Amino acid sequence: MKVIKQEDVHAFGSLAQNLLTNSEAENNLPLGILQRMQEDPSAMTANLLHIEEEGIPVYLTMRTPPHLWILPSVERMKQQHIQSLAAYLFEHNYDVPGVLGEEQAVMWFLEAWKGLDQTKEANLHMRQGIYRLEKLLPIAHQEGKLVVAEDHHIPRIAEWLGRFGEETNESIIRGQAKELAQDMVQTKRAHLWVVGGEPVSMVNRARKTPNGSTINAVYTPDQHKRKGYASQAVWSLTKKLLDEGCKFCALYTDLDNPTSNSIYKKIGYKWVGNSLVYHFEPKASKEST
Structure with missing residues (x-):
């Protein structure tokens, strides 16, 4: 070997x-x-x-x-x-x-x-479920439409990415929110669900693989939650990617968040595996008392 x-x-x-x-x-x-x-x-x-x-x-x-x-x-x-x-x-x-x-x-x-x-210890950061969709299930259409984010949306997306990083405890996202937002917009991967001209939810086409695409950065600010906007945004971006020729779409969920897992299952995503995220951090020094 x-x-x-x-x-x-x-x-x-x-x-x-x-x-x-x-x-x-x-x-x-x-x-x-x-x-x-x-x-x-x-x-x-x-x-x-x-x-x-x-x-x-x-x-x-x-x-x-x-x-x-x-x-x-x-x-x-x-x-x-x-x-x-x-x-x-x-x-x-x-x-x-x-x-x-x-x-x-x-x-x-x-x-x-x-x-x-012996100097570091492994700390569990997140338990993730990996979901795959090949065929969308119908859902009730919400008001609004999916749009590709443009340059003037970058400050809003950077702000939302910062909040998303805080909620998911992702320090890299928090620290690089502006740079990530610029890249997502300039590569036309960032999408927004817009109602009455106002962005209310965000979703991103993260990566392409030989036969599919991955969706991530699903975020809805508190004032717009529980209205079905995130579900509609993910459904609409998934449909767009399938229509463009992807054989499947994939996404990650936080296994400790049953709400998000339930949302994605309802639109046709099926569990295919789990992923664990561990950070290695210095062991706390043992001080004598």
Whole structure:
């Protein structure tokens, strides 16, 4: 078993497609990031690693700093693969602020890392459900319409992203809300549900994968909640993406928020897997009393 560092994003992207597309919705994060990197190599930097057994790629991981290491869902994944990755990262002094991904892979990594790094502890940040939709279910139409966000919407979207980051405890979103809003608008991924000329809810087309698209950043400010706007926005963007040729759409939900899980199921999203997010933080020092 050998861990190999990959510099060529196109070669790594081909390898990833072979390993990950059998579970494309569950692996929308690494596949989507790699697709964007292949389209624009300057978009972001990444650490790319894969494991080979007898010359055959069997698993991979990647990280785009400052984000966490991604542990994808691979059909023939073994605990030894994850143990080898953890050992490689530790021995080569990689920054490991945390991991996210398929729950069994994450738990195996936590077990391996605990035996390697005694200075940090793993803290659960979020339990996520991954949902996939191929066919929309009909819903009652709400007033308003879905529009592609424009430049004059950037301050509003930045404000909403900041609030979204606070609600989801995502410090990176909070700290980069303005930059994220600009990118989402300039790439025409950000959408708004507008009623009477007033934006009341936000939804974003996050990533493209070979056969699908992922939706994220679903947010409705308090004064507009419980009116069905978020459901309508997600339904409408999902329909738009399917009409444009996507075979499926995917999204993540917070498993500890039963309301959001129920909303997405009602419009046709079906659960396909879970993802765990763990942050590694310095252990609290033990002070003598």
